Amino acid sequence: xxxxxxxxxxxxxxxxxxxxxxxxxxxxxxxxxxxxxxxxxxxxxxxxxxxxxxxxxxxxxxxxxxxxxxxxxxxxxxxxxxxxxxxxxxxxxxxxxxxxxxxxxxxxxxxxxxxxxxxxxxxxxxxxxxxxxxxxxxxxxxxxxxxxxxxxxxxxxxxxxxxxxxxxxxxxxxxxxxxxxxxxxxxxxxxxxxxxxxxxxxxxxxxxxxxxxxxxxxxxxxxxxxxxxxxxxxxxxxxxxxxxxxxxxxxxxxxxxxxxxxxxxxxxxxxxxxxxxxxxxxxxxxxxxxxxxxxxxxxxxxxxxxxxxxxxxxxxxxxx
Ligand SMILES: Nc1ncnc2c1ncn2[C@@H]1O[C@H](COP(=O)(O)OP(=O)(O)OP(=O)(O)O)[C@@H](O)[C@H]1O
Ligand SMILES: [Mg+2]
Numbered sequence: 091x092x093x094x095x096x097x098x099x100x101x102x103x104x105x106x107x108x109x110x111x112x113x114x115x116x117x118x119x120x121x122x123x124x125x126x127x128x129x130x131x132x133x134x135x136x137x138x139x140x141x142x143x144x145x146x147x148x149x150x151x152x153x154x155x156x157x158x159x160x161x162x163x164x165x166x167x168x169x170x171x172x173x174x175x176x177x178x179x180x181x182x183x184x185x186x187x188x189x190x191x192x193x194x195x196x197x198x199x200x201x202x203x204x205x206x207x208x209x210x211x212x213x214x215x216x217x218x219x220x221x222x223x224x225x226x227x228x229x230x231x232x233x234x235x236x237x238x239x240x241x242x243x244x245x246x247x248x249x250x251x252x253x254x255x256x257x258x259x260x261x262x263x264x265x266x267x268x269x270x271x272x273x274x275x276x277x278x279x280x281x282x283x284x285x286x287x288x289x290x291x292x293x294x295x296x297x298x299x300x301x302x303x304x305x306x307x308x309x310x311x312x313x314x315x316x317x318x319x320x321x322x323x324x325x326x327x328x329x330x331x332x333x334x335x336x337x338x339x340x341x342x343x344x345x346x347x348x349x350x351x352x353x354x355x356x357x358x359x360x361x362x363x364x365x366x367x368x369x370x371x372x373x374x375x376x377x378x379x380x381x382x383x384x385x386x387x388x389x390x391x392x393x394x395x396x397x398x399x400x401x402x403x404x405x406x407x408x409x410x
Contacts, residue, residue: 107229108380109238109257110295113281116273117244120263120300122149123346125241127365128298130355131373132237133194140188140228140235142198144173144221144253145243146205154191155353156199174204176224177211177252184228192355196235198228208248217248218288222256237376246280254281255288259295260329266299266309266339271316278330285329294330298372299339313339336375340368 112125122145129141143150151157171187176198191197211217225238240253254260260281264270278294285292297316303309313335320333340346341364349359356366 106384107236107238108259108376109225109240110259110261111240111242111250111253111257112261112263112298113242113250113253113277114262114264114273115244115246115250115277116264116270119244119265119270120298120340121145121244122153122241123350124261124263124298124300124340124369125239126150126153126350127346127356127369128373128376129195129237129239130192130357131369132377133192134357134370135373135377136194137237137377138194138196138233138235139237139239140196140198140225140233141191142173142221142225142238142240142253143200144204144240144249145200146202146207146249147243148200148202148204149350150241151197151199151201152353153350154195154197154355156189156191156197157353170199172201172204173198173221174201174207177207177220180216180220180223183231184224185231185233187224188228188233196233204249211248211252218252218255221252225256237380246277251284251288254284254292257289258291259293261296261298261336262294263298263300265301266303266312266316268308268312271312274316278328281329292329294333296333297335299335301342302339303342304339336372338368338371340365340372343368 112121114121125141129139133139141150141154170189171182173187175182176184176187187198188196189199211220214220216223221240229235238257240257242250242253262274262277264274274297281292281294299313317335320330320335323331323333325331343363343365345360345363346356346365349356352359356363356369360366
């Protein structure tokens with residue numbers, strides 16, 4: 091059975107939030123689409139979600155209708171601080187950067203100036219811990235977000251490393267292609283490295299299959315290889331020992347590609363479409379396992395069932 095990283099405290103405790111960075115250094119794999127629509131799905135279940143747009147492309151912000159014009163107040167909307175301000179000025183009140191964009195959904199937006207943060211932060215000794223500190227201040231100031239989702243850029247630079255230092259979990263959105271699998275093994279190595287350096291509690295807990303074509307033999311083989319690789323890690327002291335391939339896979343669906351241009355989530359743009367169905371079900375899966383973990387925390391450790399004895403299998407495709 092898949093186990094999530096254990097946490098302490100209750101849901102009202104900021105430390106008990108499920109903090110997740112959505113990472114893949116490969117571009118265009120579905121990170122932003124997943125972050126936005128998964129966040130919307132969870133918020134739609136009545137749970138408080140904070141979405142952090144950590145990508146200078148600012149696609150998650152655009153997807154939620156927060157456009158560049160707003161930064162100058164051009165739309166008549168009061169300018170709010172961005173994630174750039176939060177990272178560059180550790181003394182600022184982080185509440186200024188959180189926009190309530192939908193019911194139960196807060197956004198810390200990005201703007202293109204965030205690209206400069208990579209170099210501006212380079213000389214700062216606390217560059218990797220600033221984001222985590224800012225998020226802790228948001229929670230301590232009454233944010234009470236139960237889920238924090240961070241949309242990362244397609245690189246493993248300072249911004250992404252800061253996200254890895256700030257969260258407990260990594261989700262890897264990816265397409266079920268052979269080359270994508272090789273990228274995942276590199277990403278896992280990086281996560282392990284960062285884990286040892288700055289965040290020993292970090293775990294890779296999920297892969298989300300995006301733009302999925304379940305009918306091809308190739309994608310079925312890649313998914314089987316991926317699952318075998320995760321199974322092989324169960325008994326090892328690796329950050330992905332609790333990882334799973336989430337179901338459902340998100341099908342390729344043009345509505346998901348269209349909705350960002352309207353500044354809408356898929357649930358607003360085309361609520362009945364396959365993309366909306368897949369992300370809604372994914373949201374239920376992510377919330378459901380969190381609730382089951384919370385219930386388990388109420389059970390004394392000695393009363394819990396022992397972990398299943400999982401057979402180790404090699405992942406030939408990744409090692410090749
Ligand atoms: N399931 C899907 N069906 C159809 N199109 C999709 C799907 N998921 C994502 N897309 C589209 O694919 C493109 C890439 O997706 P997205 O922007 O989410 O990837 P990304 O990993 O965030 O990219 P980047 O690395 O540039 O940040 C976008 O045009 C998006 O609308
Ligand atoms: Mg993106």
